[in-house]
Amino acid sequence: MTDLEKTDSIDSPDFEFPAEPGTVGERLVNLGVSRRGFLKFCTALTSTMALEASMAPKLAYALTTSRPCIIYMSFQECTGCLESLVNSYGTTIENLILTSFSLDYQETLQAAAGTAAEAARNEAMTKNAGKYILVVDGSIPANAKSGYFVSAGESGVDRLNKAAANAAFVVAVGSCAAFGGLPGASPNPTGAVPVSSIIKNKTVVNVSGCPPIAEVITGVLAYYLTNNALPALDANKRPTMYYGKTVHSSCYREENERAGHVANFGDAAARAGGCLRPLGCKGPRTHAACATMRWNQGLSFPIQSGHGCIGCTEPGFWDFGGLYTKTSGGD
Amino acid sequence: MAASRTLVIDPVTRIEGHLRIQANTTANADGTYTISRASSSSTMVRGIELIMKGRDPREAWAFAQRICGVCTVVHGVTSARAVENALGITVPSNAEMIRNLMIASQYMHDHVMHFYLLHMLDWVDVTSAIKADPAKAATLQASMSTYANNTASYFTGVKSKLTTFINSGQLGIFAKGYWGHSAYKLSPEQNLVLMAHYLECLSWSRSIVKLHTIFGGKDPHPSVVVGGMPCAISSSGGGTGKISTGTAVNSASLKMVSDLITTMRNFVDQVYLPDAIMMCKAYTDAAKSGGTDWSTIGESVGNYLCYGEFPSTNINDPASFLIPRGVIIGRDLSKIYPIDVTNTSEFQEFVAHSWYDYKTASKNAGLHPWSGETTFNYTGPAPGYTTLPDNAESYSWIKSPRWRGRAMEVGPLAHVLMMYAKGNTTAKTLVQQCFGKIGWTVDANLTRFHSTLGRTLARAIETKLIGDGMVGWYNKLMSNINGGDVSVFNNAKWAPTTWPASAKGFGFTEAPRGALGHWVVIDNQKISNYQCVVASQWNAGPRDAAGVAGPYEAGLQGHPIANFDQPIEVLRTIHSFDPCIGCAVHLTDPDGQASVTVDFNDFA
Numbered sequence: 001m002t003d004l005e006k007t008d009s010i011d012s013p014d015f016e017f018p019a020e021p022g023t024v025g026e027r028l029v030n031l032g033v034s035r036r037g038f039l040k041f042c043t044a045l046t047s048t049m050a051l052e053a054s055m056a057p058k059l060a061y062a063l064t065t066s067r068p069c070i071i072y073m074s075f076q077e078c079t080g081c082l083e084s085l086v087n088s089y090g091t092t093i094e095n096l097i098l099t100s101f102s103l104d105y106q107e108t109l110q111a112a113a114g115t116a117a118e119a120a121r122n123e124a125m126t127k128n129a130g131k132y133i134l135v136v137d138g139s140i141p142a143n144a145k146s147g148y149f150v151s152a153g154e155s156g157v158d159r160l161n162k163a164a165a166n167a168a169f170v171v172a173v174g175s176c177a178a179f180g181g182l183p184g185a186s187p188n189p190t191g192a193v194p195v196s197s198i199i200k201n202k203t204v205v206n207v208s209g210c211p212p213i214a215e216v217i218t219g220v221l222a223y224y225l226t227n228n229a230l231p232a233l234d235a236n237k238r239p240t241m242y243y244g245k246t247v248h249s250s251c252y253r254e255e256n257e258r259a260g261h262v263a264n265f266g267d268a269a270a271r272a273g274g275c276l277r278p279l280g281c282k283g284p285r286t287h288a289a290c291a292t293m294r295w296n297q298g299l300s301f302p303i304q305s306g307h308g309c310i311g312c313t314e315p316g317f318w319d320f321g322g323l324y325t326k327t328s329g330g331d
Numbered sequence: 332m333a334a335s336r337t338l339v340i341d342p343v344t345r346i347e348g349h350l351r352i353q354a355n356t357t358a359n360a361d362g363t364y365t366i367s368r369a370s371s372s373s374t375m376v377r378g379i380e381l382i383m384k385g386r387d388p389r390e391a392w393a394f395a396q397r398i399c400g401v402c403t404v405v406h407g408v409t410s411a412r413a414v415e416n417a418l419g420i421t422v423p424s425n426a427e428m429i430r431n432l433m434i435a436s437q438y439m440h441d442h443v444m445h446f447y448l449l450h451m452l453d454w455v456d457v458t459s460a461i462k463a464d465p466a467k468a469a470t471l472q473a474s475m476s477t478y479a480n481n482t483a484s485y486f487t488g489v490k491s492k493l494t495t496f497i498n499s500g501q502l503g504i505f506a507k508g509y510w511g512h513s514a515y516k517l518s519p520e521q522n523l524v525l526m527a528h529y530l531e532c533l534s535w536s537r538s539i540v541k542l543h544t545i546f547g548g549k550d551p552h553p554s555v556v557v558g559g560m561p562c563a564i565s566s567s568g569g570g571t572g573k574i575s576t577g578t579a580v581n582s583a584s585l586k587m588v589s590d591l592i593t594t595m596r597n598f599v600d601q602v603y604l605p606d607a608i609m610m611c612k613a614y615t616d617a618a619k620s621g622g623t624d625w626s627t628i629g630e631s632v633g634n635y636l637c638y639g640e641f642p643s644t645n646i647n648d649p650a651s652f653l654i655p656r657g658v659i660i661g662r663d664l665s666k667i668y669p670i671d672v673t674n675t676s677e678f679q680e681f682v683a684h685s686w687y688d689y690k691t692a693s694k695n696a697g698l699h700p701w702s703g704e705t706t707f708n709y710t711g712p713a714p715g716y717t718t719l720p721d722n723a724e725s726y727s728w729i730k731s732p733r734w735r736g737r738a739m740e741v742g743p744l745a746h747v748l749m750m751y752a753k754g755n756t757t758a759k760t761l762v763q764q765c766f767g768k769i770g771w772t773v774d775a776n777l778t779r780f781h782s783t784l785g786r787t788l789a790r791a792i793e794t795k796l797i798g799d800g801m802v803g804w805y806n807k808l809m810s811n812i813n814g815g816d817v818s819v820f821n822n823a824k825w826a827p828t829t830w831p832a833s834a835k836g837f838g839f840t841e842a843p844r845g846a847l848g849h850w851v852v853i854d855n856q857k858i859s860n861y862q863c864v865v866a867s868q869w870n871a872g873p874r875d876a877a878g879v880a881g882p883y884e885a886g887l888q889g890h891p892i893a894n895f896d897q898p899i900e901v902l903r904t905i906h907s908f909d910p911c912i913g914c915a916v917h918l919t920d921p922d923g924q925a926s927v928t929v930d931f932n933d934f935a
Contacts (some may be wrong), residue, residue, distance in 0.1 A: 323393060
């Protein structure tokens with residue numbers, strides 16, 4: 001019986017959480033979470049992942065049994081992606097997803113330092129060889145001898161190649177890892193390249209954004225848990241379920257025509273929620289879920305707080321020709 | 332002659348970014364080691380200053396912001412201020428107050444996260460906490476503050492979670508920590524109380540970042556704009572989340588901001604500050620039982636620099652700042668030296684031991700940031716190395732900034748010393764109260780402050796002072812709005828056609844990690860030079876041309892290392908500077924039972 005066949009059992013009134021020690025199921029039982037409440041939660045989660053509601057039981061099963069190892073490595077980055085992933089959102093969905101994995105290496109969190117931290121990472125990679133998920137943030141200087149990125153005495157290229165060698169697949173989190181990002185902006189002083197330029201023989205999923213929305217990062221991981229497969233990707237290797245529409249096409253201001261167009265940040269149209277395209281909003285050419293999912297528990301997104309979209313999920317967005325230069329298309 | 336060994340910590344974890352500490356140590360007769368010379372190296376470079384050249388100065392903030400995803404607000408605001416300074420733009424009072432609130436809320440977030448997630452494991456043995464008596468822990472908590480979670484049943488629950496977690500054998504990011512090290516001195520009850528708060532601060536932090544999201548659209552990397560703030564005050568609609576008209580800044584969200592400020596201050600007053608005092612007292616008193624008094628170790632250079640921050644009027648009025656501007660030399664709090672950021676001989680950056688060259692000057696020269704250069708010249712060993720060359724050569728991607736040739740410590744300790752020296756009576760009273768509770772003598776130079784623990788206490792003290800300040804800035808914002816002033820943006824010089832052919836500007840803030848300055852040169856409406864001198868540069872920079880050590884390096888001088896393979900003493904002092912900030916926050920239960928917080932209210 002495959003994992004997915006087993007999942008039907010959660011629909012049964014007799015279903016109990018798997019309570020083996022160390023599983024999420026056991027934790028939920030300890031926390032007094034009801035099966036009904038958990039299924040409702042999973043139904044809500046499937047909607048944020050653009051899945052059919054019928055997937056909820058499968059998701060519930062996956063979340064209560066599997067706990068894959070994650071090795072999270074950082075290169076030329078600013079820690080904004082991690083900040084988004086773990087800090088910037090509410091306590092319900094995201095925590096549960098994080099508790100469904102075993103985060104075995106993350107430099108910013110790791111209790112041990114130096115050789116002890118390296119040993120912990122190597123141990124986890126050996127133990128979970130072929131199965132662990134490698135999450136990467138930051139770009140990598142293509143020239144291993146340049147000295148532009150070195151950690152524990154190793155070049156970024158060597159460090160990434162070794163970590164990817166036995167990974168199941170690689171998730172490039174943030175626009176630096178996905179597309180080269182800010183270090184790769186003209187004139188690219190360090191020769192920075194994205195993960196996919198170095199890792200050619202393994203699936204790389206690009207979760208772009210500067211940083212990406214937290215629920216988009218965790219949603220991709222949860223999709224894998226649920227389906228034991230990765231979601232459909234666009235030409236830029238981004239999951240279409242989150243990057244399939246432009247910000248403009250789903251923006252409330254696009255529909256808020258009576259407010260008019262904003263000529264400057266302080267005018268009446270700005271206060272009424274008018275369209276920000278005259279001030280260079282890149283919403284029409286930017287594929288992202290900001291306008292639908294919004295940020296930090298759905299509270300707002302850049303346009304809602306008055307500034308145009310800067311296009312941060314797109315390859316090469318830093319060189320689009322000016323943050324405040326009006327973009328064409330999208331009418 | 333005593334044997335020497337080279338100690339390397341790479342990567343230094345629980346920080347933001349990539350740091351390496353290498354130190355020469357001398358073996359002692361009892362098997363311990365003493366640091367004779369430490370070197371601080373950053374081993375990653377991106378060249379952001381080079382990328383910014385030739386671009387529209389109005390968009391510099393977005394590039395500069397990405398210097399750090401943790402310090403994101405302060406780099407964005409500092410960049411906007413640099414361009415505003417160059418072009419003579421003043422921002423509306425509302426924008427000034429919103430910037431104050433955003434920077435202050437970053438302080439609340441970063442300092443609390445630093446204390447619990449980044450620094451605490453240097454002092455708290457997780458494995459000791461499960462030996463605690465929950466009833467005694469409750470008594471201890473009740474003696475520290477009126478915080479609600481002070482019952483035996485609460486601590487029984489936390490202890491149970493920790494016990495299950497540790498017994499699971501899957502320690503995740505806690506694996507291979509230095510548990511059981513002889514330097515850990517807290518009682519099981521103290522460890523349990525602190526671990527409980529370690530777990531609690533996670534959900535607290537996730538809620539308070541919403542202040543950034545309301546005003547800046549998202550966190551991290553919220554929006555700012557040259558000329559003020561882009562977050563127009565809504566003229567229609569209300570509510571938070573999925574609105575269909577108006578903007579995110581409306582009556583409902585402004586009420587939320589007020590509530591968030593209360594949430595921030597309560598945790599700081601009732602949890603963070605009392606915990607910091609307890610920890611400082613314990614690691615001072617440790618000397619009585621044969622341990623190290625950590626309030627007598629870890630001083631860096633004795634000089635402190637602040638640009639100042641938190642105007643009650645506007646940023647061009649330093650007299651109104653909560654954190655004053657100035658320099659303190661040699662611990663002497665009786666004199667505050669004025670600073671002039673435009674003086675080319677006063678502020679200089681050195682690259683004598685950094686992987687850069689100067690084209691317009693010799694490698695040993697200092698350059699003022701307006702004429703500064705970023706010219707890569709990596710001369711280190713090919714990657715694959717175990718040690719970096721000794722310090723005659725370059726060993727870091729960080730430049731060494733100096734004020735009148737002197738190394739300066741920046742950050743919370745500098746802030747609190749400056750408030751104290753300037754005669755801020757609220758700050759003075761609070762410092763004296765905290766010293767009294769710990770048992771530190773209040774002398775003229777506040778001697779105990781100049782130490783590893785001093786930095787950690789100063790950080791908690793300033794968090795309270797700034798949190799209290801938020802109330803006044805919020806009230807001023809609301810008073811303006813209720814009085815009909817809804818302006819957040821000055822459009823007068825938005826169009827590049829209104830600018831002079833050439834202009835120079837300086838933008839600054841006091842970031843949670845310390846003095847932050849951006850120097851910009853604008854020619855023909857484009858950036859012709861942009862130099863950032865950031866807080867961690869002042870603290871983490873390598874030696875200068877004269878061989879003078881930076882604060883990290885100076886702070887580690889003479890440190891004892893009880894166990895060479897577990898150099899916890901180095902981590903204590905390095906982390907006391909906060910090389911990272913709130914980025915780490917999460918540790919959302921990587922492995923399971925420890926910290927899971929599940930709220931099914933919406934789904935039940």
